Amino acid sequence: MSEKWIETRVLENRHWTDALFSLRVEGASLSFRAGQFVRIALDVEGERVARPFSFVNPPEDPVLEFYGIVVPGGPLSPRLEKLAAGDRLYVAPNPAGFLVLSELPQAETLWLVSTGTGIAPFLSILRTEAPWRQFRNVVLVHAVRHARELVYQDLIADLKRQKSLRYVAFVSRESSPGSLAGRIPAAIRDGRLERAAGLALDAAGSQAMLCGNPGMLTDVTAALAERGMRKHRRRAPGQITVESFW
Ligand SMILES: Cc1cc2nc3c(=O)[nH]c(=O)nc-3n(C[C@H](O)[C@H](O)[C@H](O)COP(=O)(O)OP(=O)(O)OC[C@H]3O[C@@H](n4cnc5c(N)ncnc54)[C@H](O)[C@@H]3O)c2cc1C
Ligand SMILES: NC(=O)c1ccc[n+]([C@@H]2O[C@H](COP(=O)([O-])OP(=O)(O)OC[C@H]3O[C@@H](n4cnc5c(N)ncnc54)[C@H](OP(=O)(O)O)[C@@H]3O)[C@@H](O)[C@H]2O)c1
Numbered sequence: 001m002s003e004k005w006i007e008t009r010v011l012e013n014r015h016w017t018d019a020l021f022s023l024r025v026e027g028a029s030l031s032f033r034a035g036q037f038v039r040i041a042l043d044v045e046g047e048r049v050a051r052p053f054s055f056v057n058p059p060e061d062p063v064l065e066f067y068g069i070v071v072p073g074g075p076l077s078p079r080l081e082k083l084a085a086g087d088r089l090y091v092a093p094n095p096a097g098f099l100v101l102s103e104l105p106q107a108e109t110l111w112l113v114s115t116g117t118g119i120a121p122f123l124s125i126l127r128t129e130a131p132w133r134q135f136r137n138v139v140l141v142h143a144v145r146h147a148r149e150l151v152y153q154d155l156i157a158d159l160k161r162q163k164s165l166r167y168v169a170f171v172s173r174e175s176s177p178g179s180l181a182g183r184i185p186a187a188i189r190d191g192r193l194e195r196a197a198g199l200a201l202d203a204a205g206s207q208a209m210l211c212g213n214p215g216m217l218t219d220v221t222a223a224l225a226e227r228g229m230r231k232h233r234r235r236a237p238g239q240i241t242v243e244s245f246w
Pocket of ligand 1: 116244
């Protein structure tokens with residue numbers, strides 16, 4: 001069956017670095033839940049090339065926002081990075097995904113743990129009222145290779161000020177004052193992440209959502225399992241919900 005694509009227009013393509021970009025597009029009215037993704041597409045040599053992208057915007061915002069990285073040689077991402085205002089972008093009509101707060105059991109602290117572009121769905125969630133109603137504490141953890149990849153700092157500063165968001169950044173490939181060094185799993189094991197957030201990360205009081213690099217998802221899940229936390233499933237409630245970007 002042929003798919004009904006929605007034709008949208010690029011309003012803005014913000015470049016954070018040579019490889020990181022945020023696309024804002026208008027022309028699609030989509031119903032979705034914060035944390036979900038949708039397939040976006042371009043026509044390349046006569047073929048429509050589509051990939052899933054998480055929404056960065058909250059559901060009520062009519063302008064859709066996507067945050068991406070150029071994967072050199074990738075079929076779609078280098079072309080997305082080159083889009084400019086007025087260009088066409090196709091968006092699928094059917095958002096999907098289970099990285100949503102309505103799936104989570106009650107807990108005191110919500111940990112949103114991301115690498116790279118995996119921060120995208122958490123920014124959408126943090127722009128809604130739900131996390132602040134559902135949890136006493138909310139922690140955003142973002143790990144990147146280089147400090148210049150710590151994006152959306154204005155939004156994060158507003159959330160820290162207005163909503164008491166706790167934010168812990170990791171920079172793994174250079175030293176960066178104000179950020180933790182190394183990788184998230186090591187900092188869970190040696191207690192640095194809890195100290196930086198000022199909160200306990202444990203099965204009794206925490207829900208963790210993980211998004212980004214599949215290696216990080218595996219390694220963080222293993223580190224959390226050492227604390228008695230396990231994957232959350234509807235039929236077997238736990239504390240860990242994951243979404244892999246590749
Ligand atoms: C549910 C879901 C949501 C996603 N949301 C986003 C998003 O919000 N932003 C985004 O940039 N990507 C996201 N992705 C990845 C995205 O769909 C593409 O894979 C990515 O844009 C690269 O596309 P490509 O066609 O150039 O290369 P692909 O052929 O799709 O990927 C080639 C390789 O690039 C690497 N790669 C893919 N995506 C990433 C990434 N995000 N960061 C680092 N390395 C990567 C992997 O090694 C992958 O095997 C998501 C993927 C899934 C499954
Ligand atoms: N076009 C360009 O100029 C350009 C520039 C940069 C990247 N890229 C492309 O983008 C992709 C990389 O994206 P990305 O920068 O988001 O990279 P990433 O490899 O996902 O790294 C992001 C963060 O996750 C960490 N990480 C990786 N594996 C982990 C694991 N198993 N457990 C815990 N943490 C882990 C990394 O730490 P470590 O540093 O320790 O791995 C880093 O801090 C590559 O495909 C690359 O080719 C392109």
